[in-house]
Amino acid sequence: MMNKPTTRSFKKFLPYxxxxxxxxxxxxxxxxxxxxxxxxxxxxxxxxxxxxxxxDQVDFTRLxxxxxxxxxxxxxxxxxxxxxxxxxxxxxxxxxxxxxxxxFAKLNQxxxxxxxxxxxxxxxxxxxNDMDNISSAGTVVFNQLFAGAAVVIIAFIFMIRLSFTLTxxxxxxxxxxxLVNWLVASASQKNFAAQQKIVGTISGFVSEMxxxxxxxxxxxxxxxxxQQFETMNHELYVEGQKAQFSSSLTNPLSxxxxxxxYVAIGLVGGLLILNGNTAVTVGVxxxxxxxxxxxxxxFIELSGMITQIQTALAxxxxxxxxxxxxxxxxxxxxxxxLNEISGEVTFDRVSFSYVSTKPxxxxxxxxxxxxxxxxxxxxxxxxxxxxxxxxxxxxxxxKGVIYVDEHPINEITRDSLRKSFGMVLQDTWLFDGTIRENxxxxxxxxxxxxxxxxxxxxxxxxxxQRLPKGLDTEIGSQGxxxxxxxxxxxxxxxxMISNPPMLILDEATSSVDTLTEKHIQSAFLEIMKGxxxxxxxxxxxTIKNADKILVMEQGKIVEIGSHQSLLAIPxxxxxxxxxxxxxx
Numbered sequence: 001m002m003n004k005p006t007t008r009s010f011k012k013f014l015p016y017x018x019x020x021x022x023x024x025x026x027x028x029x030x031x032x033x034x035x036x037x038x039x040x041x042x043x044x045x046x047x048x049x050x051x052x053x054x055x056d057q058v059d060f061t062r063l064x065x066x067x068x069x070x071x072x073x074x075x076x077x078x079x080x081x082x083x084x085x086x087x088x089x090x091x092x093x094x095x096x097x098x099x100x101x102x103x104f105a106k107l108n109q110x111x112x113x114x115x116x117x118x119x120x121x122x123x124x125x126x127x128x129n130d131m132d133n134i135s136s137a138g139t140v141v142f143n144q145l146f147a148g149a150a151v152v153i154i155a156f157i158f159m160i161r162l163s164f165t166l167t168x169x170x171x172x173x174x175x176x177x178x179l180v181n182w183l184v185a186s187a188s189q190k191n192f193a194a195q196q197k198i199v200g201t202i203s204g205f206v207s208e209m210x211x212x213x214x215x216x217x218x219x220x221x222x223x224x225x226x227q228q229f230e231t232m233n234h235e236l237y238v239e240g241q242k243a244q245f246s247s248s249l250t251n252p253l254s255x256x257x258x259x260x261x262y263v264a265i266g267l268v269g270g271l272l273i274l275n276g277n278t279a280v281t282v283g284v285x286x287x288x289x290x291x292x293x294x295x296x297x298x299f300i301e302l303s304g305m306i307t308q309i310q311t312a313l314a315x316x317x318x319x320x321x322x323x324x325x326x327x328x329x330x331x332x333x334x335x336x337x338l339n340e341i342s343g344e345v346t347f348d349r350v351s352f353s354y355v356s357t358k359p360x361x362x363x364x365x366x367x368x369x370x371x372x373x374x375x376x377x378x379x380x381x382x383x384x385x386x387x388x389x390x391x392x393x394x395x396x397x398x399k400g401v402i403y404v405d406e407h408p409i410n411e412i413t414r415d416s417l418r419k420s421f422g423m424v425l426q427d428t429w430l431f432d433g434t435i436r437e438n439x440x441x442x443x444x445x446x447x448x449x450x451x452x453x454x455x456x457x458x459x460x461x462x463x464x465q466r467l468p469k470g471l472d473t474e475i476g477s478q479g480x481x482x483x484x485x486x487x488x489x490x491x492x493x494x495x496m497i498s499n500p501p502m503l504i505l506d507e508a509t510s511s512v513d514t515l516t517e518k519h520i521q522s523a524f525l526e527i528m529k530g531x532x533x534x535x536x537x538x539x540x541x542t543i544k545n546a547d548k549i550l551v552m553e554q555g556k557i558v559e560i561g562s563h564q565s566l567l568a569i570p571x572x573x574x575x576x577x578x579x580x581x582x583x584x
Contacts, residue, residue, distance in 0.1 A: 009313040012320050013134070016095040027087045031146020032154075034080040038147075039154040041073045042290040081147065088142030096135040103127060103319055109327035112394045116354075121204025126322060129199060130315030137312030140305050148298030155295045162284050162291075169268050170292045173261040177296055180253045191243035192310040196318055198236045205232060243310070261292050329396060331413045338416040341405045342370035343502050343532030345391070350400035352390060352555075360386060361555035364400070368548075373533045375543035377577065378552035384536045386555070388504050391534070392418055422500035428487040432476030435464060438490060439471070442498030454496035457527075458489045496527055503533040549574065 017024065044066050051063040104127070115123075159167040209216060209225055216225055269285035345368040352361045361383050368374055376384045389395050390402060393414055402409045409417055422442070430438045439454070440446045451471065455461035463486065467473040475482055482490075495503070525545065537543050544563045551559035551566070551573045559566055559573050566574035 009316045009320075013095070013099070013316050016099050017091065019098060020091050020094060023087050023091050027084055027091065027142065027146050030080045030084040030087065031148075032150045034077055034084060034147040035150025035152075035154050037073045037077040037080065038151055039158050039291070039294060041070060041077065042155075042158075042287055042294060044070050044073065045287065045290065084147060085143050088145075089139050092135050092138030092142055096131055096138065099134070099319065100127065100131050103131075103322055106323050106325065106327070110322075110325055111328045112389070113354075114325060119201070119204030119208075121202075121207035122200035123322070124207065125200040125203035126315075126318045129203070130196065130318050133196075133308070133315040134312045134319070137305070137308040140308055144298065144305070151294050152298055155291045159288065159291050159295070162287065163269075163272075163280055165272065166265055166269060166280070166284075166288045169264045170261055170288075170295055173257050173264070174296055176257050180257070188243055188310055191239060192314045193317065194239045195236065195243050196311065196314040198232065198239055200318070202229075202232050202236060205229065261296065262289055265289055265292055328414070332411050335413045336407055336411055336416075337413050338404070338407075338420055341420055341501050344368065344370045344403075344405050345502075345532060346403040346406075347387075348401045348403065350390065350402060351398050352386065352395065353398060354386075354395075359555070361390075364555065364557070366550070366557065368532060370532055371530050372547040373528055373535060373545070375535045375537065375546035375549045376552060377537065377543070377549065377574065382552040383555040384552055385506060388506060388534060388536065391504070392421060392423075420500060421502045421504050422495040422498050423504045423506070424492050424495050425506045428484065428491050430475060430487055430490060432474075432479070434469075434472050434474055434479075435467075435490070436471040438475070439494050439497055441494055442500075446497045450497055451493075454493040457496060458493045460486065460489045460493060501531060503528060503531055504536075505533065506536045551577075 048063055048066045048070070051060075051066065107123070107127075156167070159170060205228070209229075216222060265288050266285065269280055269288065272280045273282075273285075345366075347364050347366040350361060350364040351359070353359045364387075366374075376387065378384055386395075390397055391409075393409055396410065404412065404417065404420070436451070439451055443450075448471070452461055455464055464470060464473075467480070473480060535543055535546060543549060546563065548560060549563060549566055550557050553573065559569065561569075566572060567578060569575055
């Protein structure tokens with residue numbers, strides 16, 4: 001029933017199932033037991049019918065024995081099917097749990113380029129919806145697979161023993177059911193793939209809109225957003241309807257063919273009895289009718305599960321799209337681990353572009369001495385944040401080399417390189433948890449004295465002490481809500497606590513008021529002493545004391561110097577920016 005894409009999808013997931021060989025073997029044994037008991041019960045029922053020869057002629061002694069046997073077989077069937085269901089659930093959920101673990105590990109290995117190119121909501125959808133679909137389908141399939149296969153094989157053996165002719169009747173209809181399932185599965189797979197893709201798109205859109213409701217409402221865009229959602233939702237409805245309709249054909253078609261088999265068995269069996277075939281009795285015909293149902297039941301049940309299976313296969317493909325992504329370029333075989341560093345940084349003829357056809361940074365050269373503060377200014381898109389991305393090896397340069405303490409950064413382990421920098425970004429990020437857990441994120445060994453020293457320098461100590469549980473107060477969706485300015489101050493305190501040898505401050509004071517900004521600047525001046533620091537800012541008041549100010553335009557340095565020297569350049573780029581901000 002499986003076409004090539006279906007087989008390929010299953011083969012991808014098969015290694016996760018084979019982790020649980022013992023459970024698979026036990027499931028196989030229980031399936032055979034359940035199948036044997038089910039078929040044996042049907043055989044015994046036929047024999048029970050034959051004990052009733054005619055009115056007032058019933059072999060009760062034999063009948064009671066058969067009924068006792070049926071009770072024992074029924075007990076075996078119930079227990080084996082119950083254990084089979086437990087094992088099926090275990091195999092399905094544990095294998096998907098391992099898949100989810102591997103997928104999350106892979107997400108941590110991917111470069112920022114992957115996250116820049118893919119909707120975060122779609123990634124989350126693959127990690128949640130698609131995984132749930134795989135585990136749900138796996139549970140259903142495993143509850144039917146082994147028992148169903150055993151029933152088909154054992155029922156076939158019993159049917160051959162009872163009547164070869166009636167067996168041929170059953171075998172004629174079964175390939176037709178199989179063919180119907182295969183044709184529908186082949187036709188509907190692309191519909192399910194399209195459906196899951198749209199689900200991911202909608203997840204990304206909803207995630208983005210929920211996270212930015214202030215902007216949506218501020219610009220009165222609710223009706224536009226609603227219309228966009230309804231368009232995508234209608235597209236999901238159309239694709240979903242196609243997928244569901246095509247897959248829904250299999251079950252009624254399979255049952256129709258199966259019911260034709262019942263009619264054929266009754267007709268052929270009756271003719272055989274009328275022609276004097278003593279091997280065929282009323283009991284045999286009744287058993288064959290049940291055997292026919294048992295023989296075709298797994299195929300019909302499979303057709304009823306086709307929607308879940310196709311959705312799960314689409315989910316496997318979408319999940320493995322993540323697993324098959326190339327991770328960040330691995331560290332060099334003998335990569336250096338940075339321990340003690342002075343903080344000297346050199347950009348040597350560096351070139352880089354996010355898109356090969358659109359060069360951004362070309363032939364960029366800069367020498368930064370240890371302990372210097374380098375401010376970077378320029379228009380949006382000039383390449384300021386890109387320099388930081390290259391320095392942290394979030395992206396690798398296309399040409400040239402970046403050195404830290406005369407070591408090429410591509411010969412340094414990423415972990416030790418990134419640990420050497422403390423970052424305060426424009427976008428504040430605090431996770432759901434206690435304030436203490438957030439503050440020690442980069443230094444889990446920090447003592448309370450270090451924490452409160454950083455809080456004092458960022459003027460948040462008093463605010464923290466007023467909270468009901470102090471540092472152990474929960475913040476985030478399950479805790480108290482704090483302002484954007486307070487969040488920014490806490491991220492600055494977090495960087496101070498991590499005590500890195502070098503600093504990157506990207507619009508670090510953009511969310512605080514002017515007075516608080518002055519306090520933070522004094523704290524930054526203290527923490528930056530003896531540390532190489534890169535400061536990206538549009539607010540020029542924050543960078544007056546920088547050792548060097550780089551003015552960037554289209555990935556190139558157009559001016560470089562101190563605050564005073566750059567102001568002295570007539571009609572200079574920096575002077576124009578400064579006058580625009582302070583001499584209006």
